[in-house]
Amino acid sequence: MLLSKTTNDTVCQEYSGGENFSLRDILLKGKRLNLTERVNYFSGFLNNLNESKQNLCMRLVSSVSDREIEITDPYTGNKRKLLMFGSNNYLGLASHPHVRKEVEKCISSYGVGIGGPPLLNGYTKLHQELEERLANFKHKEAAMIFSTGYGANVGLVTGLINCNDKLLYDEYSHASFCDGIKMANLDSYKFKHNSAEGLAELLKHYSPTKSSDIFVGVEGVYSMDGDIAPLDKIVSLTKKNGAILMIDDAHGTGVMGKTGSGTAEHFGVTDEVDIIMGTFSKTFGVVGGFVCSTKPIIDYLRFFARSYMFSASLPPMVISAVLAGLDVIETEPELREKLQRNVKYTLDGIKRLGISADTQSAIIALRVPETMNIRKAAYKFHKLGIFVNSVEYPAVPLNQQRFRISLMANHTREDIYKLLQSLQVVWAECNSEKIQTKAA
Numbered sequence: 055m056l057l058s059k060t061t062n063d064t065v066c067q068e069y070s071g072g073e074n075f076s077l078r079d080i081l082l083k084g085k086r087l088n089l090t091e092r093v094n095y096f097s098g099f100l101n102n103l104n105e106s107k108q109n110l111c112m113r114l115v116s117s118v119s120d121r122e123i124e125i126t127d128p129y130t131g132n133k134r135k136l137l138m139f140g141s142n143n144y145l146g147l148a149s150h151p152h153v154r155k156e157v158e159k160c161i162s163s164y165g166v167g168i169g170g171p172p173l174l175n176g177y178t179k180l181h182q183e184l185e186e187r188l189a190n191f192k193h194k195e196a197a198m199i200f201s202t203g204y205g206a207n208v209g210l211v212t213g214l215i216n217c218n219d220k221l222l223y224d225e226y227s228h229a230s231f232c233d234g235i236k237m238a239n240l241d242s243y244k245f246k247h248n249s250a251e252g253l254a255e256l257l258k259h260y261s262p263t264k265s266s267d268i269f270v271g272v273e274g275v276y277s278m279d280g281d282i283a284p285l286d287k288i289v290s291l292t293k294k295n296g297a298i299l300m301i302d303d304a305h306g307t308g309v310m311g312k313t314g315s316g317t318a319e320h321f322g323v324t325d326e327v328d329i330i331m332g333t334f335s336k337t338f339g340v341v342g343g344f345v346c347s348t349k350p351i352i353d354y355l356r357f358f359a360r361s362y363m364f365s366a367s368l369p370p371m372v373i374s375a376v377l378a379g380l381d382v383i384e385t386e387p388e389l390r391e392k393l394q395r396n397v398k399y400t401l402d403g404i405k406r407l408g409i410s411a412d413t414q415s416a417i418i419a420l421r422v423p424e425t426m427n428i429r430k431a432a433y434k435f436h437k438l439g440i441f442v443n444s445v446e447y448p449a450v451p452l453n454q455q456r457f458r459i460s461l462m463a464n465h466t467r468e469d470i471y472k473l474l475q476s477l478q479v480v481w482a483e484c485n486s487e488k489i490q491t492k493a494a
Contacts, residue, residue, distance in 0.1 A: 104128075108429035110436055110444075119148040119339065121464045123441065136441040137469050139459050144309050144416045145382065145389045146464040148339025153378040160374035167369045172199070173356065176367030184373050185344075187380055191315055192332075193324045194346035198356055199373075201365040203304055203333030204230040206343030209359030210300065210331055212238040214351070215269055220260045222253060223271035226278070228302060231271060247276075250287035257295040268297040274306035274317025278445065278458070280417030282306070285321040293326060300329040308337030309416055314383045314390055334372070338379040342368045393463040396470060400461060403474040409481065416462075420477075422455040423485050431484040432457075438476040 087095065103109035107129050116133060117124035123138050147153050160180070170176040181199060188197040200206035211234025215221055221235065221242040235242050243260070245252030253270065262268050270292050272283045285301070292299040303316040311319030316332070318324040329351065334342035345355060356362060382389070393416055400418060404411045411418055422428050432444040435457075443458045459473070 103429075106429075107433055110432055113441075119143055120146065121462055121466070121469060125441075134439070136436070136439050137465075137472060138441045139461070139465075139473055140441045140443040141460055141462065142305065142336040143339040144337050144393055144460070144462055145379075146339075146462055147308075147337065147375075147379040147382060150379075150382055152382055153339075153375050156374050156378035156381075157371050160371050164370035164374075166371055168367045170366060171363060172367045173363060178367075178370055178373075180370050180373045180377065181367060184377055187377065188332075188344050189346055191380060191383075192330050192346040193315065193319075194330065194348070196349040196352035197344050197346040198352050198359075198362065199368060200343040200345070200359075200362055201368055202341060202361075203331075203335055203343035204233075205361035205365055206331050206333065206345055207231045207302060208234040208237065209355065209361035210329070210345055211235060211240070211271075213355050213359030213362075214329075215240055215267075217241065218266040219269060220266070221269045221271060222256045222260070222297070224248065224273065224283070226276050227271060227273065228277070228304070231302060248281065248283055250284055250291060253288060254291055257291060257297065262296045268295065269300060270297045271300045271302070274301050274303035274310065274320075275415045275417070277305050277417060278456075279419045280413040280415045280458075282310070282317055282320070282414045285318060285323050285327075289321075289323045289326045298328045299326070300331065301327050302331045304331070304333040304336050304343075305415060305417065307332040308379070308383050309390065309393065313387070334376050334379075337383075338376050340372050340375045340379075342372060342376070389463040393461060396461045396463065396465050399467065400459070400470050400473070403470065404477065407474065407478055407481070409477070416460060418459040418461070420457045420459065421453075422457065424452055426455075426481075426485040428455045428457075431480050434480045434484055435476055438479060440473055440476045 100109065110128070113128060114126040115123050116126060119138070119141060121138055122135055124133055124135050126132070127134055164178065164180070168176040168178070172181065185197045185199055189195060200209060207228065207230035211231060215238060217239070219241070221240050223231065223235075223242060223244055224247055225244045226247045243256055245256055257268070260268055270288065272285075272288060274285070275282050289299065301318060303318070306317035306320070308314045310317045313319065315324065316330065318327045318330065329345065329347040331345050332343065334340045334344070345352065397413065397416055397418070401411055401413065404418070404420070409420060411420055413419070422431065428444055428446045432442070435442050445458060446455050
């Protein structure tokens with residue numbers, strides 16, 4: 055059924071991407087336990103994972119974030135190097151020489167922190183410059199900076215949409231967006247993932263009035279599968295029906311589009327998108343978020359987005375890192391070209407192995423056969439020197455478990471070949487279904 059009313063109890067809970075589920079709720083299966091019992095229950099769960107060498111969360115990194123990192127092995131205690139295929143640092147900006155140089159200069163001039171929120175004492179010339187450049191980068195009138203991407207989404211939803219409005223959103227929307235819906239207690243309805251038809255069905259039932267608006271929320275690039283929203287169709291529908299379109303372009307910013315402006319640029323619909331949200335924790339490799347729109351909307355949000363008003367500003371050194379990252383995005387387009395070549399090379403190699411995969415971004419999701427022990431497979435990748443992210447049951451159904459590979463512009467062909475070799479070994483040793491051909 056395309057028409058689906060959402061309540062605070064059910065919002066986003068049917069999403070199979072994994073980011074909106076509570077591990078505690080899933081593991082306890084509805085048991086009513088006090089705090090001590092809950093903590094002890096979960097401690098036993100973690101102990102079992104550690105004893106069976108199946109807990110690869112929070113691996114301790116002791117090097118620069120780059121295509122290769124050094125970690126302290128959780129089971130041997132020894133330091134070792136792994137090829138990083140689990141980072142959102144798509145263009146390698148976290149370790150780019152220009153970015154590091156500009157941050158060092160900034161620390162000399164501004165120190166390492168501010169100690170206040172933006173509306174009081176936490177707004178510097180650097181913050182103003184970054185907001186102006188972000189607005190220009192996204193082809194909007196104005197922009198505002200949040201301390202986190204999570205705070206940007208929560209502030210956007212809770213600060214802009216009120217109880218008279220209707221919010222229509224993709225069922226795979228990020229946890230931060232869904233939490234904003236819960237906090238604001240909004241009248242919200244979700245449609246099937248990337249279904250323009252599902253959105254059209256909802257828009258038949260709801261339309262703006264003199265005292266209320268219809269908001270539509272989608273993402274540019276969906277992080278769990280690497281697929282992109284059909285923005286050309288969605289823009290057409292929202293404009294036809296007088297709805298306000300919001301795009302979370304966290305994973306598209308810096309990567310998608312001719313100039314890296316994002317997914318809206320990729321489709322040529324930037325001018326038709328009303329509000330664009332993004333983060334600094336993906337392509338820029340640091341932390342923070344932003345929202346771009348018209349100047350009146352941004353001015354309004356500065357005073358009504360509580361996650362903006364009541365959070366300290368990002369430190370100047372983080373702002374300088376993003377400014378320097380914008381320099382690199384604008385002056386080194388070859389990084390995006392290299393990233394695209396790496397994605398194609400990796401996809402081609404995976405398909406030669408007989409494994410199904412596809413992507414429209416820098417993220418490749420590999421569905422794990424139900425015959426595979428994903429935790430055993432994840433540890434095998436680890437032992438082979440490959441860092442990948444695993445998304446497993448019960449966060450997703452058994453038939454939707456996956457490994458998520460994130461490519462970077464500075465991955466070499468040798469790096470990718472090692473990834474493909476490791477993939478061949480893992481699929482052969484941890485899965486009863488044998489793959490067909492060699493990696494390259």
